[in-house]
Amino acid sequence: MVHDLYQEIILDHSKRPRNCHAMDDANRKAEGYNPLCGDKLKLFVKMENDVVKDVSFVGSGCAISTASASLMTESLKGKSREEALKLLEKFHELLTTDTPVSNELGKLVVFCGVRDYPARVKCATLAWHTLKSALTNPGEPVVSTE
Amino acid sequence: MSTLTSEVAAGFDVEKVRADFPVLKQTVHGKPLVYLDSAATAQKPQAVIDAIRKFYEVDCANIHRGVHELSQRSTAAYEETRAKTRRFLNSRSKSELIFTRGATEGVNLVATAWGRKNVKEGDEIVISALEHHSNIVPWQMLCEEKGARLRVIPMNERGELLLEEYQKLLNPRTKMVAVAHVSNALGTINPVREMIEMAHRNGSLTLIDGAQAAPHMKVDVQALDADFYAFSGHKVCGPTGIGILYGKTKLLNAMPPYQGGGDMIRTVTFEKTTYNDLPYKFEAGTPNIAGGIGLGAALDYLTNIGMERIAAYEHELLLYGAERLSRIPGLRIVGTAKEKAAVLSFVMEGIHPHDIGTVLDRQGIAVRTGHHCAQPVMDWFGIPATTRASLAFYNTMGEIDALAAGIQKVKELFS
Numbered sequence: 001m002v003h004d005l006y007q008e009i010i011l012d013h014s015k016r017p018r019n020c021h022a023m024d025d026a027n028r029k030a031e032g033y034n035p036l037c038g039d040k041l042k043l044f045v046k047m048e049n050d051v052v053k054d055v056s057f058v059g060s061g062c063a064i065s066t067a068s069a070s071l072m073t074e075s076l077k078g079k080s081r082e083e084a085l086k087l088l089e090k091f092h093e094l095l096t097t098d099t100p101v102s103n104e105l106g107k108l109v110v111f112c113g114v115r116d117y118p119a120r121v122k123c124a125t126l127a128w129h130t131l132k133s134a135l136t137n138p139g140e141p142v143v144s145t146e
Numbered sequence: 147m148s149t150l151t152s153e154v155a156a157g158f159d160v161e162k163v164r165a166d167f168p169v170l171k172q173t174v175h176g177k178p179l180v181y182l183d184s185a186a187t188a189q190k191p192q193a194v195i196d197a198i199r200k201f202y203e204v205d206c207a208n209i210h211r212g213v214h215e216l217s218q219r220s221t222a223a224y225e226e227t228r229a230k231t232r233r234f235l236n237s238r239s240k241s242e243l244i245f246t247r248g249a250t251e252g253v254n255l256v257a258t259a260w261g262r263k264n265v266k267e268g269d270e271i272v273i274s275a276l277e278h279h280s281n282i283v284p285w286q287m288l289c290e291e292k293g294a295r296l297r298v299i300p301m302n303e304r305g306e307l308l309l310e311e312y313q314k315l316l317n318p319r320t321k322m323v324a325v326a327h328v329s330n331a332l333g334t335i336n337p338v339r340e341m342i343e344m345a346h347r348n349g350s351l352t353l354i355d356g357a358q359a360a361p362h363m364k365v366d367v368q369a370l371d372a373d374f375y376a377f378s379g380h381k382v383c384g385p386t387g388i389g390i391l392y393g394k395t396k397l398l399n400a401m402p403p404y405q406g407g408g409d410m411i412r413t414v415t416f417e418k419t420t421y422n423d424l425p426y427k428f429e430a431g432t433p434n435i436a437g438g439i440g441l442g443a444a445l446d447y448l449t450n451i452g453m454e455r456i457a458a459y460e461h462e463l464l465l466y467g468a469e470r471l472s473r474i475p476g477l478r479i480v481g482t483a484k485e486k487a488a489v490l491s492f493v494m495e496g497i498h499p500h501d502i503g504t505v506l507d508r509q510g511i512a513v514r515t516g517h518h519c520a521q522p523v524m525d526w527f528g529i530p531a532t533t534r535a536s537l538a539f540y541n542t543m544g545e546i547d548a549l550a551a552g553i554q555k556v557k558e559l560f561s
Contacts, residue, residue: 117504
């Protein structure tokens, strides 16, 4: 049933997304765009000593992409760059493979229903792709902290 | 349920029509399929499936080449579609009808073969604000190559083109006016006859993208006086990968070929090649033979029902659907032109089209969500996407009711 996809926590985060604001003192910034559905997302990351000190986003998207961005920001704070990228990998596995659900994912396991909706995988991963670009591409627009 | 008001629509036996479409007799996620995505591709009646099957089972051979029986049969069946298309579009002759892969290739053919020869630096091509990407990008590519300028006819908030603005865009540099007959994202029926006349008075040529018009109304290229008219087979209940480009003989004769290869030549030496006559000059290589034959069966099928009857019935469906949907609080129909065909595009307050599409799908209802290959249209309305229910003559009032009930479920889930 469709409730496997739209679990309570996803509906909650889509209606009241957390960390949904711009960040003036971010030192990493990237934009994600899903041309298929027009979803746009701007991600702001504040890294300190290779650790995600703060992260936020703004954008317009469907319930899945908004909830995914919201829950992503919650689960990233305090993680090292390496841990964040590892989490991305685990999250991608959750959506695209049948491997048993990793307990490292915490709350993010609510997205396991997306597996059965291949057309929606891109919605759930938009924020994470944007994160990867923010953390790994030095060429991406970097917000001046001044 | 609404009652059919027009006499023509009232005599329309939709259940009999539905029996001709095998794909409609299925359940999706445990619910009867409600297919409301015909603007993306129309479903195929048994007659089309049978024609393709017969070609591969009985007549399969290459065309225009062999002297053997099978090649004769397949050539005759394929060429018969040209004759059927001549009647379908009321063109003067069969040689003005070129087989393409679809409307997109039709536009590309003209933008390339006609455009490269006739468009120069500083010239202008006029398109409209409600075009599908397929009638934007080929012209943009041409303009980029030639240093020409793309001008865009604006529209109002109902999705109707502003003809007085169009008139102002026309000038001696305007070489081509390329517009959709019917908008795929909004359903607007453009006054193309008048627009063609305005272009001609200015000395400009016209190309009409008929992809969304040919399935829904009687098209008469002579009455329109269109210089070029393109449509896709798969949107008129035919197979994918086949379409037709109509062009006036004089224009087609003056154009260089589009692609080189077999079938489009008369003689070839390493020094020089002479090209074949129309329409073969524009048909290089072995075509989609099965597709062409299937298209013929589709045109027969539509013609037997009658385009006027189809248009009348679909108009009733559209009015009923618009009325039904506009009663849902928080739902806004995008595209409310006075002259409209078969499309109900809408947005819902606080609910993204993708979520609407997924929840409807789980109730067996197929709609399209997204920008519908018309990103400038979405930008104009300031929305990223819409949900689009597009109608065909095999849809019923009951299916509109199912859509309305489905939307109610969407609201419950996301409220």
